[in-house]
Amino acid sequence: MKATIRERIKQNKSKRSSQNKIEKIMPMVFLLMASISILVTAGIVFTLFRETVLFFSHVSFINFITGTEWYPFFGNDPSYGIWPLLSGTFTIAAIAMMVAIPIGLAAAIYLSEYASDRNRKVLKPVLEVLAGVPTVVYGLFALTFVTPLLQTFIPDLPIFNALSPGIVVGIMIIPQIASLSQEAMNAVPQSMRDGALALGATRLEVALKIVIPGSFSGIVSSLVLGLSRAIGETMIVSTAAGSTPNLGFTPTESIQTMTSYIVQVSMGDATFGSTIYYSIYAVGMTLFLFTLTMNILANHISRRYREVY
Amino acid sequence: MNKEENKQSVYSVKDFNLWYGETHALKDISIEIPEKEVVAIIGPSGCGKSTFIKTLNRMVELVPSVKTKGSINYEGKDIKKTKVESLRTEVGMVFQKPNPFPKSIYDNIAYGPRIHGIKDKKTLDEVVEKSLKGAALWEEVKDRLNENAFGLSGGQQQRLCIARALAVEPEVILMDEPTSALDPLSTAKVEDLIHELKKNYSIIIVTHNMQQAARISDKTAFFLDGEIIEFDATEKMYSNPRDKRTDDYISGKFG
Ligand SMILES: Nc1ncnc2c1ncn2[C@@H]1O[C@H](COP(=O)(O)OP(=O)(O)OP(=O)(O)O)[C@@H](O)[C@H]1O
Ligand SMILES: [Mg+2]
Numbered sequence: 001m002k003a004t005i006r007e008r009i010k011q012n013k014s015k016r017s018s019q020n021k022i023e024k025i026m027p028m029v030f031l032l033m034a035s036i037s038i039l040v041t042a043g044i045v046f047t048l049f050r051e052t053v054l055f056f057s058h059v060s061f062i063n064f065i066t067g068t069e070w071y072p073f074f075g076n077d078p079s080y081g082i083w084p085l086l087s088g089t090f091t092i093a094a095i096a097m098m099v100a101i102p103i104g105l106a107a108a109i110y111l112s113e114y115a116s117d118r119n120r121k122v123l124k125p126v127l128e129v130l131a132g133v134p135t136v137v138y139g140l141f142a143l144t145f146v147t148p149l150l151q152t153f154i155p156d157l158p159i160f161n162a163l164s165p166g167i168v169v170g171i172m173i174i175p176q177i178a179s180l181s182q183e184a185m186n187a188v189p190q191s192m193r194d195g196a197l198a199l200g201a202t203r204l205e206v207a208l209k210i211v212i213p214g215s216f217s218g219i220v221s222s223l224v225l226g227l228s229r230a231i232g233e234t235m236i237v238s239t240a241a242g243s244t245p246n247l248g249f250t251p252t253e254s255i256q257t258m259t260s261y262i263v264q265v266s267m268g269d270a271t272f273g274s275t276i277y278y279s280i281y282a283v284g285m286t287l288f289l290f291t292l293t294m295n296i297l298a299n300h301i302s303r304r305y306r307e308v309y
Numbered sequence: 310m311n312k313e314e315n316k317q318s319v320y321s322v323k324d325f326n327l328w329y330g331e332t333h334a335l336k337d338i339s340i341e342i343p344e345k346e347v348v349a350i351i352g353p354s355g356c357g358k359s360t361f362i363k364t365l366n367r368m369v370e371l372v373p374s375v376k377t378k379g380s381i382n383y384e385g386k387d388i389k390k391t392k393v394e395s396l397r398t399e400v401g402m403v404f405q406k407p408n409p410f411p412k413s414i415y416d417n418i419a420y421g422p423r424i425h426g427i428k429d430k431k432t433l434d435e436v437v438e439k440s441l442k443g444a445a446l447w448e449e450v451k452d453r454l455n456e457n458a459f460g461l462s463g464g465q466q467q468r469l470c471i472a473r474a475l476a477v478e479p480e481v482i483l484m485d486e487p488t489s490a491l492d493p494l495s496t497a498k499v500e501d502l503i504h505e506l507k508k509n510y511s512i513i514i515v516t517h518n519m520q521q522a523a524r525i526s527d528k529t530a531f532f533l534d535g536e537i538i539e540f541d542a543t544e545k546m547y548s549n550p551r552d553k554r555t556d557d558y559i560s561g562k563f564g
Pocket of ligand 1 (some may be wrong): 360361
């Protein structure tokens, strides 16, 4: 005879005691995995911190944060003033943002406000693929394509300079900015656009005066995340920006960023325990503090200023 | 003298058809919409009421699949041949759900004048006050003009949207079920307002509420399945409809 559904459920329930155990164990497993990732991160930060402290037993903290000369390889008389590396990093970041903000936002506005469904369906995935191109490829692109191209306009531009990798870092972060900003713009309800259009606004006015203000927090946090990536970018600058720690904003000269200094020393033969060895941790710590601040800022902006509809 | 024949038509629609892709949403619509009166559009859900009023300010063209045939003249000019922005400046619209911008009350009202090039503070102050008074909202909000419009109640928001439409001094105001999201008290306020507004504006209002149509409109158009079944003075249509289907709908037999 066919058992009713209710009876069959009852039968199955008794079989489920073994499942009950799994139900109890799995949350622990998930917790463990989550803890591992947090612990590893904490471990990294701790190592960074410990080696940084050791560095400051060799070099004065004041000299580090106020010094304007970065000559770690001057045998007898090295100087460890962070400012040249900071200025190199921000030169790259500034050039990158000058490229990425207008192009990324224009692309986002196009995708969100103008593109037909068909174009959007094609372009969105293309952006996502671009966001996944390995940065070493961008580095080669900067060195072997963009720099020679720039040299046709600026004849005495050296092979290694800040301009070319700055532009290419900008290109690298365009997809992320475009994609995140477009999502923020999409969240502006259609009824807002309708309201403005019905008052005789043009589509451009709707984009600039309704959609952008309405998604401002999302746009700003996408820009801050982009900036944070530009500051932390390593391969492109190591490949194409050279390694000359110059203080100042000089896009046409070779510079050195915090990241490319770390790469230079890691690849070289700094002896374990030497001041130079510890210096990469101090620089790494500085970099970490900057990107951490940026990310917290981005989070804060998107939470604090989020428009609720 | 017969009052009705004095009135000019603000819209004259002839043999108008509209398709959403394959869906034939408006069929051979011909109607003369009189100036400075309230015209109610009634009919069961899906009969094309919203589609019809959205064609009057060309908002329907935002749907990519829309195709149309026939002509709509606004003040004697084909709406296809007028610039869409200037048409929409003269023909305001109030939506079913209040849709204030996420800005201050003041900036909501000033938005329309501003995009049309009015920038000086004094004129804008005057426009804001006049429009809010026109929408019977001034007394309630005059002390909080710089607060965000989202802080208003639903009924106040809808009157704000009406004020926003008034701020560009339109000729016509289109309303798509403007009170369906409101409580009875706010509804009464908006109805009073419509009564007041028809002195200066031609109003076309979609409503699902038969009593509302009877209360506020001078003329009523009954839509069914994309066609206009009957269009007549509201009083006449409610007391003595020509078509049996109108009678059935008004008396609640379907829809
Ligand atoms: N954007 C659209 N795309 C495709 N078809 C649509 C679209 N908008 C409306 N329609 C169709 O057109 C017809 C008329 O719709 P419309 O919204 O004008 O009806 P309505 O009379 O306003 O109904 P309601 O009283 O429910 O608001 C319906 O069959 C609807 O499914
Ligand atoms: Mg409708």
